[in-house]
Amino acid sequence: MLTLFGSPVSTCTRRVATVLVEKKVPFEFVVIDMAKAQHKSSAFLAHQPFGQVPYIDDDGLILYESRAICRYIVEKYPTHGPQLVPTDVTGRALFEQAASIEYSNFDPFCSKAVAEMVFKPMRGMASDKAVFDTLVETLSAKLDAYEVILGKQKYLAGNEVTLADLFHLPYGSMLARAGSDLMTTKGPNVTRWFNELCQRNSWVTVKDGVKSITSY
Numbered sequence: 450m451l452t453l454f455g456s457p458v459s460t461c462t463r464r465v466a467t468v469l470v471e472k473k474v475p476f477e478f479v480v481i482d483m484a485k486a487q488h489k490s491s492a493f494l495a496h497q498p499f500g501q502v503p504y505i506d507d508d509g510l511i512l513y514e515s516r517a518i519c520r521y522i523v524e525k526y527p528t529h530g531p532q533l534v535p536t537d538v539t540g541r542a543l544f545e546q547a548a549s550i551e552y553s554n555f556d557p558f559c560s561k562a563v564a565e566m567v568f569k570p571m572r573g574m575a576s577d578k579a580v581f582d583t584l585v586e587t588l589s590a591k592l593d594a595y596e597v598i599l600g601k602q603k604y605l606a607g608n609e610v611t612l613a614d615l616f617h618l619p620y621g622s623m624l625a626r627a628g629s630d631l632m633t634t635k636g637p638n639v640t641r642w643f644n645e646l647c648q649r650n651s652w653v654t655v656k657d658g659v660k661s662i663t664s665y
């Protein structure tokens with residue numbers, strides 16, 4: 450059985466767990482205690498040289514980088530659950546475009562905004578509200594383009610949900626906790642899209658903490 454090594458509420462761990470649930474892939478979850486810096490231990494670094502969660506062990510294949518793991522799961526289980534990555538040339542091209550949008554126009558700003566207001570205080574560091582405000586302002590401008598795209602189609606890559614949409618869930622859903630309601634106030638299309646993603650069974654299953662799922 451596939452083993453997921455991560456921290457129950459870490460954003461990147463939940464990104465992978467969401468896709469495992471979407472594809473109905475059973476998995477054993479091994480908790481890495483980040484408070485005890487287990488992710489910086491030599492045993493962990495032997496598998497994930499950057500000292501970051503998550504990584505998977507799938508029958509001896511060690512793989513890290515949450516988005517790469519998600520793509521691997523989708524390719525390995527093409528008949529389980531929704532397709533999540535189109536296989537035709539045009540669909541694939543539009544998917545890669547959408548995945549790049551998340552990676553270059555959303556994640557850098559949203560993850561830093563969350564880090565500024567949520568993760569820094571958790572580590573006893575002071576937040577800088579001005580830094581947060583600038584990040585949210587930039588993200589807001591990026592989401593103007595999302596509003597246009599999502600006014601023409603249901604999801605970022607077309608009318609079917611793909612990994613590119615799901616990749617937004619962990620940081621997008623933490624933005625409110627960081628102090629910005631952008632994901633639900635930007636405009637009707639972004640709101641509809643994001644609320645619908647948040648209601649998916651996969652996200653509901655993992656959002657409050659990842660646990661092993663050994664059968665479906």
Ligand SMILES: N[C@@H](CCC(=O)N[C@@H](CS)C(=O)NCC(=O)O)C(=O)O
Nearest residue numbers: 459460461500501502503514515516
């Ligand atoms: N690009 C990596 C990022 C992984 C990452 O940043 N993980 C965080 C938890 S969500 C972590 O381990 N942070 C601790 C650190 O960087 O030292 C991925 O997508 O898997």
